[in-house]
Amino acid sequence: MIFLDYLASVIKVSPQLKAQLQELTDTIEIAKGDSILRIGERCNDLYFINSGLVRGYYYYDGKEVTHWFAREGEFASCFFSFISQVASVEHIEALEPCELICIPYAVLQKLYIDFPETERLGRLLTEAYYIKLENRLLALKFTDAKARYDNLLTTNPALLQRAPLGHIASYLGITPETLSRVRGKY
Amino acid sequence: MIFLDYLASVIKVSPQLKAQLQELTDTIEIAKGDSILRIGERCNDLYFINSGLVRGYYYYDGKEVTHWFAREGEFASCFFSFISQVASVEHIEALEPCELICIPYAVLQKLYIDFPETERLGRLLTEAYYIKLENRLLALKFTDAKARYDNLLTTNPALLQRAPLGHIASYLGITPETLSRVRGKY
């Protein structure tokens, strides 16, 4: 179980915690192309991706904008909707068949209380989300299309094999045409 | 005491909590132009601004980049350095004489334990930081210089009277020249 491996790398997982996790979380299978969360729904679960690839996107000016990808070993959720339990402004969909562990909001709150060591998980997640966002802001502000593409190429080359270029362009904050031209420069 | 007013608007402040806050926090005065946090230092305190205006900035490519302002009634800190207790990558300076309440990291951790209701404060702060950042990312990605300036003009017109245009340009992600031209279009 990949999730438990991840967790064990971050905090000490007692037998009690392990038992609770197995009892209170579900593992689900999602087909490629299926929606995991729709705009307007409340994001009730935090998802841990055992396998597969998902993306989060929203609409701006009528156009789809991909603003994150998450793959096996990472968490996915509409962060804002999940933590504040309000309607989501983003859509989450599976780009590949996925196996996900669903951690309901109420379960996480209960774990925080019963197993204070899990708070660390919450803090790390929040920090990670924030740092990622900040790095993207900096990249958007200071680097051009080619540099952003090159950066993706070194940090996550596999993504280019797994996600359509249109989504990647949108994620990088450029048009598909510009991405194509940048890729041609080799 | 403005800080207590703010706190009372967010959570119920018991006499015990109030007493603890007064005992464990300091109020300091900072002159215009003085540094509150330097790059490389660990951000030990969360600051609540009773009066004044501060900005956070870092260097990119040898140039100063302002990435936030905070005024009376708001919190200031190097969010990342504070929550993870590592060296700051940003510099915080006073743009006006300020009166700040310093809430040390250790005090905040203690309050979380002794007064669980203060966790709400921590959560709201984190959410607020995240949402602000996300909005800025969207603005940077989708709106032009004029729209970003106009937005600032409606959301925080006073800032234009209080901070140098160069800092504001940098905050908006444009050059001082472009800001000047945008402002001229009226």
Place this chain on the structure above:
DNA sequence: CGTTAGTTTGAGAGGACTCAAAGTCTGTGG
């Protein structure tokens, strides 16, 4: 009253955009 930081104005260059059209891939049904 002079120095320096801050702001404005001008000219020219370049990156990324839009709109348009041509290829290319992929999966489904015949």
Place this chain on the structure above:
DNA sequence: CCACAGACTTTGAGTCCTCTCAAACTAACG
């Protein structure tokens, strides 16, 4: 197993926004 529709990607032409570099102007402070 092949053909075709629809989605995806590439290529081209022209435009516009913001940048850089340079210089003039203004304001503030000692």
